[in-house]
Amino acid sequence: MKSIPTSELLKQLNNANNLDEYFKQNQEYFLDNTISEYLYNVFAEKCLVKSRVFRKAEIDEIYGYQIFSGKKNPSRNTLIAICIGARFTLNEIQSALKIAGYATLYSKSKRDSIIIFGINNSKDVCEINEMLFEQNENTLN
Known part of the structure; x- marks a missing residue:
């Protein structure tokens, strides 16, 4: 899993017009482990x-x-x-x-x-x- 500050992800999410596009651009930063x-x-x-x-x-x-x-x-x-x-x-x-x-x-x-x-x-x-x-x-x- 790559790392990005949570504040940066939140900033991008707050400015996002399209949720699917946000997910596509940032999928490598999401937690994916159980x-x-x-x-x-x-x-x-x-x-x-x-x-x-x-x-x-x-x-x-x-x-x-x-x-x-x-x-x-x-x-x-x-x-x-x-x-x-x-x-x-x-x-x-x-x-x-x-x-x-x-x-x-x-x-x-x-x-x-x-x-x-x-x-x-x-x-x-x-x-x-x-x-x-x-x-x-x-x-x-």
Whole structure:
């Protein structure tokens, strides 16, 4: 997938007179991966072992494999937990959330700020859940 700033796409869309022409001119910039494809590709690139990541993410292994096969769609929390378990960068997690159709982590949200802090400081799911609990926020699982 090629990249173009979202603001540029929005500018083109706002000025478009014909939706089909807009799509034709910009089709290479649209997200075309499913979340299972994205996870599969990043796991392969990083040589990650799924079962090990599922344990680190504190999710059921069967459910994890169903996500990878495309049979199940993870909740936002589960997706974040998988990404943390896989030690994704913050940018990779934000991409995963976008592809899955979820809101990205938002620093103006207290809960999301705790999660971002945990990611930036290499905390695991358990440690992030403890921080969330201590701040009276919902845990990831």
